[in-house]
Amino acid sequence: MTEPAAPNIIVNDLSYCFPDRTTGLYNVSLTLPPRSRTLLIGANGAGKTTLLRLLSGKRLAPSNTVSVGGLDPFKDGLEGVTYLGLEWVLNPIVRTDIGVRELLKSVGGDFYPDRKDELVEVLDIDLDWRMHAVSDGERRRVQLAMGLIRPWRILLLDEITVDLDLLSRSNFLGFLKKETEVRQCTIVYATHILDNLADWPSHLVHMSLGKVKQWGPVEELELKEGQGEGRGNSRLGMLVLGWLKEDLAERGPRNNMQGSEGKAYNNPGVGGYGALRAPEREKRSAP
Template sequence: MSGSDLPAIDIQQLTFTHTTPGALLSDKPFVALRDVNFSLPRGSRTLLVGGNGAGKSTLLYILAGKRMIQKGSVKVLGRDVFKDFPPNVVYLGTEWAMNTGTRGDIVVSDFLNSVGGYRHKERRDHLLDILDINLDWHMHHISDGERRRVQLCMGLMGEWDILLLDEVTVDLDVLVRDQLLEFLQQETIERNATVVYATHIFDGLNTFPTHIAHMCDGQFTLNPTPWPLRDLDNLLEDPKAKEHFLKSGSSIHALALTWLSNDRTVRVQAEKEGKRRKVRGARAQTIPSDSETFYKK
């Protein structure tokens, strides 16, 4: 199989467990991903849908080579992401803008040049227009949304083959976000690049993905599947869920609401049946806590 025929991403039997340094042997380890298996073709744009804690960020971290797996196989462009990490893989997450190094008194033009902007001048200038960036901004004076634009320009100005986005568009205004998504779509069409995008903002996304996937509790309840969805009878088994999806214009937003609402219902029912420990929501408490007793005094 030639390099161009290889899947962009190929994951087989991946299970990932978070281990805590110094944890007791009796402590139960947290399984973040369970038996994940899927492949993505080059040129695809996959949207990951799932609630907080579903495992999306962990998966993207693993694809970016930032986590060592205990079980399974993870290949990007035919290469093992740990033993033979492929070039031109870009990961962009929210933690970057919180870094103290990105909030110093440095001019944006100097900042971009320090990471090689001069080598990608044509693409850099195109992104400066799309993201509406002023090269004279000082990093410590600009807003979180403007700082996020600088991060995106920095990450996208090289010719990447795989782009992993983890909630990174959360601070963008609707116009810049729309122009960014149009740019990414063109990159996948013209350069056969691949995008995997985890987000909780679904407005304006209906025409963006080529594939959509649903994660819940570390598992894929729906592996990456071509969008728009075709086989609704099998994908949405609950007739009410299917009816809600169709009445809502078959939008990604409606589908996400259906999936996440069902995820919560299943989890709450499992808690009631004692199949899992209740860890969210209000807790019944008959004995006042120490804090409550203290402040009542």
């Protein structure tokens, strides 16, 4: 059976209001092609998490503003979309006295043994670990394996590699790059850590104060050879550093309540476009 084509992501004039009537996104428009690997770049509070949660279908966007493979992610309940963000990594079960084998089995490890074995190797996981007795970095590796065992078509990552050591992160990013090269899938990754990323992204999206300031293929945005004073940084790193300095000068001190920092996770999502998709267990128990 032929694998379906990788989905594209289209955002068209998207504005988003939180329940307290503050605006999290302003007139966002962008197009990310199939099998792309996009870095979502911006300071804290730029709107990155809000955009990722809308793309994942966790929040309701205005009609005809978000399309993932031609479908509305909130209304159509897309299959094959994996979102790994803050609430996922804070799941309390991964801090209990439970074994790694049991956790991987609970998320489909027995149905995808080859993927499980590859992720265990890539993330350097010991199947005999007990989760209450491992470090934060080791716990994060197990969580990443849990989230990625089932094949996905869209992967949305929100700062989920912060606890990984340099080698684990490099191997993990290599695995993700290979996935887009051999499978029909697309990745959007929000991060502030640019180590090992110089040759990783195909596209960049620069966000500030809820707006997309620029986006496109890396080769159209990245500094050219010889531009800027690298001081040991990659050209990608220098480009992002320049963007963030410009954003800070435009925004000014953090005393005027601009930006959406914290609101994407902390508000209850009641009213306006703040509606949240109910978890599966809640929907099953509804009358």
